Amino acid sequence: MARIVMKFGGTSMAGIERIRTVAALVKREWDAGHEIAVVVSAMAGDTDRLVGFCREASSLYDPREYDVVVSSGEQVTSGLLAIALQAAGVPARSWLGWQLPIHTSDAHASARIGEIETDALNASLAARIVAVVPGFQGVSDANRVTTLGxxxxxxxxxxxAAAMKADRCDIYTDVDGVYTTDPRIVPRARKLQKVTYEEMLELASVGAKVLQTRSVGLAMKEGVRIQVLSSFVGEDGAPRPGTMIVGEEEIDDMESQLITGIAHDKNEAKVTLAEVPDRPGAVAAIFGPLATAGINVDMIVQNVAHSSGSTDVTFTVPKADLARALDTLEKERATIGFAKLIHDPRVAKISVVGVGMRSHAGVAATMFETLGARGINILAIATSEIKVSVLVEEDYTELAVRVLHTAYGLDAPEVVAA
Amino acid sequence: MARIVMKFGGTSMAGIERIRTVAALVKREWDAGHEIAVVVSAMAGDTDRLVGFCREASSLYDPREYDVVVSSGEQVTSGLLAIALQAAGVPARSWLGWQLPIHTSDAHASARIGEIETDALNASLAARIVAVVPGFQGVSDANRVTTLGxxxxxxxxxxxAAAMKADRCDIYTDVDGVYTTDPRIVPRARKLQKVTYEEMLELASVGAKVLQTRSVGLAMKEGVRIQVLSSFVGEDGAPRPGTMIVGEEEIDDMESQLITGIAHDKNEAKVTLAEVPDRPGAVAAIFGPLATAGINVDMIVQNVAHSSGSTDVTFTVPKADLARALDTLEKERATIGFAKLIHDPRVAKISVVGVGMRSHAGVAATMFETLGARGINILAIATSEIKVSVLVEEDYTELAVRVLHTAYGLDAPEVVAA
Structure with a gap:
C-alpha cells in the first residue's frame, strides 16, 4: 500500500468523457489498495475565460476578487471528478482549498502555500475515500480565497504530496515524459527514465515546458518524487511509464551520462551597449536601473577593454521586456556613458544540461567545436555547474539542437526496417 | 440612511456589460448613503451548463458534489460584480456562503437557510463597503457547500434582508413589477403598486413567475418588505418604481380592491376515475398511493353519487407527473375499484386572487357568470380564502383571462390618441 498524489491538467479535464478516463486511471491505483489524493486543473480554456471576464470588468481588478472568480474552474472539475469516481464505484469526495484547508500567503493571484492541514484528510484516506483537491487554490489567514498563479x-x-508524506506524485500531462530534447525538432530524441530535480529545473527554465518550475523547486526542497506521465493510455488502460524526477542520489552510476538533455529558448533578446567607459561602477550603472524596472537579465558578456579605454557589454533580456529595457537604458545614457545601444531579438539560447558534467571536463569544448564545425557563430556564453548555454542566431536553433544531440550521444538507436 | 438588499437575476448578470449596468444601479443607492448588500445569481445559462455536467457525469450524482459544482456560477458573478463596483468607485467585497457564513441544513441541492452570521458583515457595511453575496449557496454544519434549489x-x-434587518429587499428582474395578469395575454394589464404576501403567493404558485414562492413565504414570516423592479433603466439611470410586496396592514383601504390579479396555469392535467364505489375509504384509496409516490394533487371534485351507488372523482396533477400518476392508479385498480381511468392534459387553471374577497360575497358567482356568458365550460372549481380557481379547456385560457380581467374592473384606462 502506497500513498499517491495524482495530478491531471486541463486537457485531461476538458469534458466529462475525459474526466471519466481520469476516473478510470484513479480507479486502477485505488483497486491496487493505494491511498490517493487527486489534484485537478480547470477544464482547458476555462481559466482563460474567467481571467478574461476579470480583465473586461476592470484592467485594475482587485486580485482578491480575481481569485474568487478564477478559482471556480478547479472547484467545478473537482466536484465532477468526485461524481465520476463514485459512478465508477470508487468512494470519493472533493476538498476545496478552504475546506482542508490549504493555508497560503495573502499574495493574491500569486500566493505561496504554507501549511496544509491533513487530519481530516488522513481520516478520510484511511476510510478508503479518494480525496479530490482543486489545484491552484488555497485560503489566506484572512479567510479569503487565494490562487497560486x-x-x-x-x-x-x-x-x-509533501504534506501527506506521499510515496509519489504522479503528474499526468499531454506529453508522456521528459525527453532529451524537443521531439518536434529531433525525432530521435529519447524519453528519459530519470532526471534530477536540478536538471529538470534547468531544462524547464530554458524551454522544456513539462512542469511548472516552482513545483520542481518545491519537490527538491521537500524530497517529493515526481513522475511525469501521459493521461492518454493504451488499450489495456494502463499508462505507459513516464519520467521520474528524483534526487541525485537516486541516479545510479550505470544510468548516469554526461549530458541529460538539450534545451532551447527563443524568448530572449540580445542587447549590446557599445563603448562603455571601462571604469569601476560602469556595470552597476547598467544593471541597477534594469533590476529596479523588474527586468530579468540573463546572459552577460563583457568584452576586453578596447585600447580607447572603453568596452562593449552584451546581455539578454526576455523579449517581452525588450522595449522597456531599451527605454530604461536610454534614460540612463548620460550616467552610463555608452556610445551605441544595439539590440537583436532574433537570437536563441541553446543549453546542454547534465549533472554528469560536474565530474567531466570538456563539455563546453565539445559544444563550441560542434557548433563551430557547422559554422554557427556563438554570440554569448554562460555556464553553471550543470549547464552550458550559448546564444546563437535564431535561424540556427534547430540545426544547433540536432548537431549537439548527436554529438553528446543522445540520439535513440536507429530502428532498421526488418 | 437605509439598509437595502439588492438582488439581481441571471439575465442582469449575463456578461460584463450588464454587470456594469448593475454596478451603476448599486452606485446610485450607495451614493445616497445607504448600507447595501447585493445578492447575485449566476450568469444566465451558467447554472444549466453546470447542472448538465453533473448529469452527464452520473445520473445518480452525489448532491454534495453537485453543490460544489453548481455553486461556482454565483461565485464567479459575485467576484465580477465586486470588481465592477470598485471600477465604478464603490468599495466592495464578495462574501461567499462559507465566508459569512450562511448556515444551512445539510439537505444538499435543496438546503434551507438557518442562521446567517452578520458581525463581520455589519463591520464591513459600517465602513461603507458594499457586500456582494452569491445567492443560492450556503454551508452545512459539516462545512460542505450547500445550495438552496x-x-x-x-x-x-x-x-x-431578514438577518441584516434591512429596510427593504429590492429584487431586480427582467419584468418591472407584478401585473394584474400576464401582459402578453392582456395588453391592458396594470402594474400593481402594492400586493400582499398572501396574494403574491397565490399569484406565484399559479403561474405569475416573478419571484420564487419560497422567498415570498420567508418574507411574510420575517416581515421583509420586497420590491420587485426592472434592472433595465431609462436614460436617467434610475429604475422605474416596481411593485412592493408587503403585509396586509400596509394596504390602505383606499387602495384595496376586490380582486388583485388573474393568474393562469397550463401545467396541470385532469384525471377522472369513473364509477368509483361510493363507500368510506374510497377517496383515501385513491390519494394515499399518489401521496406515497410524491405526486401533488391540486383541485379535487367528487360528483354526487350515481343511483348505482358509484361516483366519479376528478382531480388535477402536474403534467410532468401525469404518466406516473396513471401508472400508480392502474396498479391500485383492484383496491380502488374504478370502472374507467380518463385523463386530459389539455386543461388550464384560471384563478382570481385578492385579499379583498374576504369581505365581499359574489366573487365566485361573478366568475362563473362571466365564463358562462362566453360559453366556457367549468371542469372543476377550488376556492381558498383569497382565491377562486376554475379548471377550463386549455383552448379557452386567454379568452377566460381577458373576460375576467375586464369583469373585475382591472383593465387600465384606455389611452385615447390626442
Missing part, C-alpha cells in the same frame, strides 16, 4: 496546480500537487 | 437566489436575498 498560472500553472499553480503542479505546485499544489507537490505541496499535497 | 433552483431559483434559490430570491430566498437568499430575503434571508439576507
Amino acid at each position: 498560472r500553472g499553480g496546480s503542479d505546485t499544489s500537487a507537490v505541496a499535497m | 433552483r431559483g434559490g437566489s430570491d430566498t437568499s436575498a430575503v434571508a439576507m
Whole structure:
C-alpha cells in the first residue's frame, strides 16, 4: 500500500468523457489498495475565460476578487471528478482549498502555500475515500480565497504530496515524459527514465515546458518524487511509464551520462551597449536601473577593454521586456556613458544540461567545436555547474539542437526496417 | 440612511456589460448613503451548463458534489460584480456562503437557510463597503457547500434582508413589477403598486413567475418588505418604481380592491376515475398511493353519487407527473375499484386572487357568470380564502383571462390618441 498524489491538467479535464478516463486511471491505483489524493486543473480554456471576464470588468481588478472568480474552474472539475469516481464505484469526495484547508500567503493571484492541514484528510484516506483537491487554490489567514498563479496546480500537487508524506506524485500531462530534447525538432530524441530535480529545473527554465518550475523547486526542497506521465493510455488502460524526477542520489552510476538533455529558448533578446567607459561602477550603472524596472537579465558578456579605454557589454533580456529595457537604458545614457545601444531579438539560447558534467571536463569544448564545425557563430556564453548555454542566431536553433544531440550521444538507436 | 438588499437575476448578470449596468444601479443607492448588500445569481445559462455536467457525469450524482459544482456560477458573478463596483468607485467585497457564513441544513441541492452570521458583515457595511453575496449557496454544519434549489437566489436575498434587518429587499428582474395578469395575454394589464404576501403567493404558485414562492413565504414570516423592479433603466439611470410586496396592514383601504390579479396555469392535467364505489375509504384509496409516490394533487371534485351507488372523482396533477400518476392508479385498480381511468392534459387553471374577497360575497358567482356568458365550460372549481380557481379547456385560457380581467374592473384606462 502506497500513498499517491495524482495530478491531471486541463486537457485531461476538458469534458466529462475525459474526466471519466481520469476516473478510470484513479480507479486502477485505488483497486491496487493505494491511498490517493487527486489534484485537478480547470477544464482547458476555462481559466482563460474567467481571467478574461476579470480583465473586461476592470484592467485594475482587485486580485482578491480575481481569485474568487478564477478559482471556480478547479472547484467545478473537482466536484465532477468526485461524481465520476463514485459512478465508477470508487468512494470519493472533493476538498476545496478552504475546506482542508490549504493555508497560503495573502499574495493574491500569486500566493505561496504554507501549511496544509491533513487530519481530516488522513481520516478520510484511511476510510478508503479518494480525496479530490482543486489545484491552484488555497485560503489566506484572512479567510479569503487565494490562487497560486498560472500553472499553480503542479505546485499544489507537490505541496499535497509533501504534506501527506506521499510515496509519489504522479503528474499526468499531454506529453508522456521528459525527453532529451524537443521531439518536434529531433525525432530521435529519447524519453528519459530519470532526471534530477536540478536538471529538470534547468531544462524547464530554458524551454522544456513539462512542469511548472516552482513545483520542481518545491519537490527538491521537500524530497517529493515526481513522475511525469501521459493521461492518454493504451488499450489495456494502463499508462505507459513516464519520467521520474528524483534526487541525485537516486541516479545510479550505470544510468548516469554526461549530458541529460538539450534545451532551447527563443524568448530572449540580445542587447549590446557599445563603448562603455571601462571604469569601476560602469556595470552597476547598467544593471541597477534594469533590476529596479523588474527586468530579468540573463546572459552577460563583457568584452576586453578596447585600447580607447572603453568596452562593449552584451546581455539578454526576455523579449517581452525588450522595449522597456531599451527605454530604461536610454534614460540612463548620460550616467552610463555608452556610445551605441544595439539590440537583436532574433537570437536563441541553446543549453546542454547534465549533472554528469560536474565530474567531466570538456563539455563546453565539445559544444563550441560542434557548433563551430557547422559554422554557427556563438554570440554569448554562460555556464553553471550543470549547464552550458550559448546564444546563437535564431535561424540556427534547430540545426544547433540536432548537431549537439548527436554529438553528446543522445540520439535513440536507429530502428532498421526488418 | 437605509439598509437595502439588492438582488439581481441571471439575465442582469449575463456578461460584463450588464454587470456594469448593475454596478451603476448599486452606485446610485450607495451614493445616497445607504448600507447595501447585493445578492447575485449566476450568469444566465451558467447554472444549466453546470447542472448538465453533473448529469452527464452520473445520473445518480452525489448532491454534495453537485453543490460544489453548481455553486461556482454565483461565485464567479459575485467576484465580477465586486470588481465592477470598485471600477465604478464603490468599495466592495464578495462574501461567499462559507465566508459569512450562511448556515444551512445539510439537505444538499435543496438546503434551507438557518442562521446567517452578520458581525463581520455589519463591520464591513459600517465602513461603507458594499457586500456582494452569491445567492443560492450556503454551508452545512459539516462545512460542505450547500445550495438552496433552483431559483434559490430570491430566498437568499430575503434571508439576507431578514438577518441584516434591512429596510427593504429590492429584487431586480427582467419584468418591472407584478401585473394584474400576464401582459402578453392582456395588453391592458396594470402594474400593481402594492400586493400582499398572501396574494403574491397565490399569484406565484399559479403561474405569475416573478419571484420564487419560497422567498415570498420567508418574507411574510420575517416581515421583509420586497420590491420587485426592472434592472433595465431609462436614460436617467434610475429604475422605474416596481411593485412592493408587503403585509396586509400596509394596504390602505383606499387602495384595496376586490380582486388583485388573474393568474393562469397550463401545467396541470385532469384525471377522472369513473364509477368509483361510493363507500368510506374510497377517496383515501385513491390519494394515499399518489401521496406515497410524491405526486401533488391540486383541485379535487367528487360528483354526487350515481343511483348505482358509484361516483366519479376528478382531480388535477402536474403534467410532468401525469404518466406516473396513471401508472400508480392502474396498479391500485383492484383496491380502488374504478370502472374507467380518463385523463386530459389539455386543461388550464384560471384563478382570481385578492385579499379583498374576504369581505365581499359574489366573487365566485361573478366568475362563473362571466365564463358562462362566453360559453366556457367549468371542469372543476377550488376556492381558498383569497382565491377562486376554475379548471377550463386549455383552448379557452386567454379568452377566460381577458373576460375576467375586464369583469373585475382591472383593465387600465384606455389611452385615447390626442
